[in-house]
Amino acid sequence: MAKVELKINGKQHSFDVEDRTLLVNLIRDHAQLTGTHVGCDTSQCGACTIHMNGMAVKSCTVLAGQANGADITTIEGMAKDGKLHPVQQAFTECHALQCGFCTPGMIMAVSGFLKDNPKPTDDEIYHGLEGNLCRCTGYINIVKAVKQAAKAMSK
Amino acid sequence: MHTFSYVKAGSIKEAGDLLAANSDAKLLAGGMTLIPTLKARLAQPSHLIDIGGLPELSGIDAKDGKLTIGAATRHVEVSRSAVVKKAIPALAYLASQIGDPQVRNRGTIGGSLANNDPAADYPSAALSLNATIVTNKREIAADDYFQGLFSTALDAGEMIVKIVFPVPAKAAYEKFPHPASGYAMAGAFVSQSGKDVRVAITGAGPGVFRWKDAEAALGKKLAAASVEGLSVDAADLNEDMHGTKEYRANLAKVMTKRAVAKLAAPAAAAKSKGK
16 A cells, blocks of 8 residues: 555645555545546546646556655646636637536646647647547637637736 | 556665566656556556656756766656757657657656657667667667667666767658557658768667668768668568558658758758648
């Protein structure tokens, strides 16, 4: 068993988990934050994307032990004081989802790369979304939402 | 996943000692290949020795014509490093094209070279640039290091500490990524230092290899036309549902030509290539 102490959405947690526990299972099963989804479980789809020390990572491909001491943000930590994060707001307004399963991962990935590249071109948006799959939308409205979010965040 | 013991190493020495004491232990850095491998139950290590957070394995430094990158340096750091962009811009570009952003935020250069996936990007840079792989025990020249499909010169208990790249006069990397996985169907890293031109092909064969006919021709004249009459021998190349041996041989040549064109006139090649 491994003792894992980490901060999730600003709150300090301590868990005793099996050494082979994945971060996504710690988040979903132990911290009971089920907004982070498991899509493929093979690090292709990006539905499990969260921020670990400020960087977007696929939590299905990180061991809980590797996240010991880390600062984690999940989709539940994005809205502040009842106000959606600009990326969440843009996804809502642009209707950037259909079934919504990939959306938490999309939002975490987008908010991650907009930090490094606040004014992405279309090609840079495609490149930035390469780690996230959406099987419903065809990505058109997702790309639209990224541009709207980038605009809103640069104000 | 099978069960294993997770251990965080506090130093290179401790990691080496743990490896030596446990013959079924494996090193874990970014885990971008190892963790999926464990999930598929394709490996059953007794221990995972986490070296991902060791500060002595991380970092980028350029001096005396050499670029040194710590083994646990992440792809994202290499892709954005001003030091790498100045010394070997093709290497920063290569790092920016690996996998996807989330993978680049975790995956490491040492992990990529230790795993030696036949379609990985970094092996082509290490072989073309004639890098030295520095381990906790010795220094290995890239020409001796890569030994085919997932095989390297690393002994059991040996770990990569850093990679030293001689800075070339010019270098360029071009790959044809598989549309779904992003792995190179074929990729060519071409570098020139003085009269010496080295061409390393990844993705096409069971392991990275040098295309020596192209090197000789490009050594005489560094232009895409120089490789026009040459062909990569398809006999030993990979063949699968994504492409035949002959297709990969042709891709390797096309990627070499694109890399040479980019090397000759970086801005124009980028423009003509478009999306």
